[in-house]
Amino acid sequence: MLARMVHEGMRAGDGDREKVAEQLKQALDQGRLDLGEYDERVQRAYSAKTYGDLEGLLADLPGTVPVEKAQVEPHRSAKGPEPQHRGRSGLTGILGVFLVCVVIWAMSSLGSGEWHYFWPGWVLIPVVWALVAHFRDRGNRGH
Structure with missing residues (x-):
């Protein structure tokens, strides 16, 4: 008091x-x-x-x-924090962005009547990094 x-x-x-x-x-x-x-x-x-x-x-x-x-205590998980999911969901997102870029490139090329510089290739850089990380960490899952 x-x-x-x-x-x-x-x-x-x-x-x-x-x-x-x-x-x-x-x-x-x-x-x-x-x-x-x-x-x-x-x-x-x-x-x-x-x-x-x-x-x-x-x-x-x-x-x-x-x-x-407060009379109510916040919920505390016995398991601890939720694990962060990596791998397929991130790779799928990056590949989705790449495909959208390819569609935009193809539509603009077809609309102009000539094939333009393939700029979506630059979007592949993070895809390659994600694939390398995915396969590098593949052996570490479960340890």
Whole structure:
């Protein structure tokens, strides 16, 4: 209890006031506050001197409860972070970009009646790098 009273009396900084003002803006955008309420609360936020002055501005808005007062703990996965998938999805994306470039090149060449410089070949450079990385890392999967 004493720690909370001390915290409420601590001076708030510009960053603290900005954070509260941003949360109030989100509440306005979501329709939780009307323009008059928003204006009044933002004025109070920017004139707040202590954390106690800021605290009451968000008390009736959902999703703005400070972490130390929250009753729900965030979900923690027992497995750890999800593995990042590499390989086919990245290679497929790069090949897709290459094919789109080839189609654009072919349409512009056919439209002009002559074959132009094959500039989509430059797009193959990342494809080659991706293939080299794919086959180089292939032996390391599962270690």
